Amino acid sequence: MGELKLMKGNEAIAEAAIRAGVDAYFGYPITPQSEVLEYLMQEQPEERTGMVVLQAESELAAINMVYGAASTGKKVMTTSSSPGISLYQEGISYIAGAELPCVIANVVRGGPGLGTIQPSQADYFQATKGGGHGDYKLYVLAPASVQEMADFVEDGFNIAYKYRNPVMILTDGMIGQMMEKVELKDQKPRWTDEEIKKMSDSWATIGKGNHRERNIITSLDLDSAKQEKHNHHLQKKYRQMEEEDVRFEEINCDDADYLIVAYGSSSRIAMKTLNLARAKGIRVGLFRPITLYPFPMKALNKYIGQVKGILSVEMSAGQLIEDIMLAVECKINVQHFGRYGGMIHSPDEVLQALETLINGGNNGR
Amino acid sequence: MDVKEIIKDENLVYKKTSLMTSNVLSYCPGCGHGTAHRIIMETLDEMGLQSQTIGVAPVGCSVLAYDFMNIDMIQAAHGRAPAVATGVKRTRPDKFVFTYQGDGDLAAIGTAETIHACNRGENITIVFINNGIYGMTGGQMAPTTLEGMKTATSPYGRNLRSMGNPLKITELIAQLPGTYYVSRQAVHTPSAVRKAKKAIRLAFEIQKENKGLSFVEIVSNCNSGWKLPPVKANQWMVDNMFPFYPLGDIKVDGQLVNAQ
Numbered sequence: 001m002g003e004l005k006l007m008k009g010n011e012a013i014a015e016a017a018i019r020a021g022v023d024a025y026f027g028y029p030i031t032p033q034s035e036v037l038e039y040l041m042q043e044q045p046e047e048r049t050g051m052v053v054l055q056a057e058s059e060l061a062a063i064n065m066v067y068g069a070a071s072t073g074k075k076v077m078t079t080s081s082s083p084g085i086s087l088y089q090e091g092i093s094y095i096a097g098a099e100l101p102c103v104i105a106n107v108v109r110g111g112p113g114l115g116t117i118q119p120s121q122a123d124y125f126q127a128t129k130g131g132g133h134g135d136y137k138l139y140v141l142a143p144a145s146v147q148e149m150a151d152f153v154e155d156g157f158n159i160a161y162k163y164r165n166p167v168m169i170l171t172d173g174m175i176g177q178m179m180e181k182v183e184l185k186d187q188k189p190r191w192t193d194e195e196i197k198k199m200s201d202s203w204a205t206i207g208k209g210n211h212r213e214r215n216i217i218t219s220l221d222l223d224s225a226k227q228e229k230h231n232h233h234l235q236k237k238y239r240q241m242e243e244e245d246v247r248f249e250e251i252n253c254d255d256a257d258y259l260i261v262a263y264g265s266s267s268r269i270a271m272k273t274l275n276l277a278r279a280k281g282i283r284v285g286l287f288r289p290i291t292l293y294p295f296p297m298k299a300l301n302k303y304i305g306q307v308k309g310i311l312s313v314e315m316s317a318g319q320l321i322e323d324i325m326l327a328v329e330c331k332i333n334v335q336h337f338g339r340y341g342g343m344i345h346s347p348d349e350v351l352q353a354l355e356t357l358i359n360g361g362n363n364g365r
Numbered sequence: 366m367d368v369k370e371i372i373k374d375e376n377l378v379y380k381k382t383s384l385m386t387s388n389v390l391s392y393c394p395g396c397g398h399g400t401a402h403r404i405i406m407e408t409l410d411e412m413g414l415q416s417q418t419i420g421v422a423p424v425g426c427s428v429l430a431y432d433f434m435n436i437d438m439i440q441a442a443h444g445r446a447p448a449v450a451t452g453v454k455r456t457r458p459d460k461f462v463f464t465y466q467g468d469g470d471l472a473a474i475g476t477a478e479t480i481h482a483c484n485r486g487e488n489i490t491i492v493f494i495n496n497g498i499y500g501m502t503g504g505q506m507a508p509t510t511l512e513g514m515k516t517a518t519s520p521y522g523r524n525l526r527s528m529g530n531p532l533k534i535t536e537l538i539a540q541l542p543g544t545y546y547v548s549r550q551a552v553h554t555p556s557a558v559r560k561a562k563k564a565i566r567l568a569f570e571i572q573k574e575n576k577g578l579s580f581v582e583i584v585s586n587c588n589s590g591w592k593l594p595p596v597k598a599n600q601w602m603v604d605n606m607f608p609f610y611p612l613g614d615i616k617v618d619g620q621l622v623n624a625q
Contacts, residue, residue: 057481064445068452205437218440
């Protein structure tokens with residue numbers, strides 16, 4: 001058993017990064033995730049493991065530092081929050097195009113614009129549908145606890161290196177700021193330069209020796225036929241993710257007449273609703289996507305014929321609901337409920353919406 | 366005398382460095398990029414740095430620099446090369462890292478990245494090609510475009526009141542404590558090429574000694590963008606660019622040259 005600590009989600013992600021043997025973190029302060037950079041600066045990981053931590057001059061610079069460090073095969077990570085993640089999009093698109101592994105966490109706050117500093121889940125589309133320009137996908141993990149904030153750092157790097165693709169941990173201000181018990185894994189050593197060379201010499205820019213041609217990290221190909229071929233290759237990776245690396249959790253779904261589908265913070269709230277509803281005799285289950293991309297399409301699709309209705313619960317005006325409707329081919333009555341703009345729904349509000357759905361009402365969408 | 370009799374080892378006075386690939390340069394005839402590429406690659410070759418070097422290419426005419434430079438290279442987003450180079454150098458301090466950027470890339474969209482990388486004193490080398498115009502996109506006004514200079518987006522000449530002033534970014538970054546060596550050179554004559562190569566060599570040696578950021582500007586031509594034949598473009602550069610962007614060292618050993 002690892003070390004038990006009481007930590008904020010933001011601190012857990014930072015400590016987990018050190019312990020996962022991450023080589024570098026580049027970031028820029030923004031509420032509600034500044035504790036990540038603060039914790040790392042306080043901990044002096046350079047002394048603990050040799051991990052580099054640098055406060056960049058902007059989010060634009062931070063994501064491009066990630067791009068540079070990842071180009072050399074190093075394990076590199078960054079975190080930000082919604083307006084900052086919007087600024088990251090250019091860099092993320094380049095990183096996806098150039099096929100670089102890295103982990104990016106978005107501790108989401110309410111928007112649009114400068115919005116609010118309170119929790120939100122309104123960046124779902126941005127995270128799961130690409131976000132920047134071009135056809136690409138991030139592998140998106142949605143933690144629902146401080147424990148998962150910590151665990152998903154290493155899980156994220158495993159996926160990032162399996163596919164040479166950026167991974168996003170899509171969390172929010174609630175889980176980032178919330179304190180919970182977390183079991184931390186033991187310190188893993190950072191990869192040595194020799195290990196990186198063995199793993200990544202075929203693509204990483206670590207210096208051209210006589211044994212190989214030069215390596216080039218780029219997303220550019222002016223020859224459109226080649227660019228299309230490159231896009232085919234990217235799409236093949238995404239199809240493989242959809243086959244091999246979908247994650248989800250099903251709670252009390254076996255006998256369910258109704259489902260609540262929710263991820264992250266909303267799934268925590270929905271857990272309480274589940275208990276309230278079950279006490280009232282309503283047979284409802286909670287389906288929690290853990291990967292938002294690839295979305296658990298097949299797992300949700302099998303509820304066609306079993307459940308009479310699905311309530312999509314999300315701190316947004318309705319983004320997750322579109323993937324649910326696709327998954328169930330619109331053959332189940334799917335309704336959205338959620339507060340947004342930084343407001344958080346209560347378990348009672350979710351129960352009320354569920355009862356509206358059950359009683360043949362409409363929750364507005 | 367037959368050509369075959371001339372091609373002998375003892376007659377060889379100059380050859381292409383193996384650090385330049387054999388790809389045909391995509392630059393316009395008369396452009397300074399090819400010469401600038403060559404002296405950088407020759408210097409890396411002479412210093413035996415190929416296996417340790419990571420270059421960062423910008424967006425602009427030299428976006429495809431990696432087609433010609435036979436080293437590991439990263440293509441950066443527009444203006445972000447100094448941040449990319451920072452990411453490389455911070456995680457690979459034993460490697461040799463340089464960026465190669467044009468004026469639009471370095472002094473307009475990437476001004477923040479340039480200034481902050483310089484101010485942090487990152488141990489990298491920045492080579493800055495200043496031809497006062499956006500070449501790649503078809504000759505639009507750049508931050509370094511001179512007063513009155515006609516471009517595709519200043520067809521009646523750059524008007525300082527409405528379009529702002531040409532930016533002497535090199536003098537600006539020379540003021541920052543993180544820069545150790547700052548020089549402005551050109552590659553339009555054999556003697557200028559020799560001087561520019563000497564500056565590149567010094568810049569790279571400073572990086573090897575971890576003394577801070579070294580920065581070499583190369584004032585160059587853009588005969589296509591300036592709409593002049595190559596020789597006239599060079600003359601125009603001497604007559605107009607050099608008075609505003611005077612050649613020579615600006616900062617040496619961390620001290621401003623000509624400091625009052």
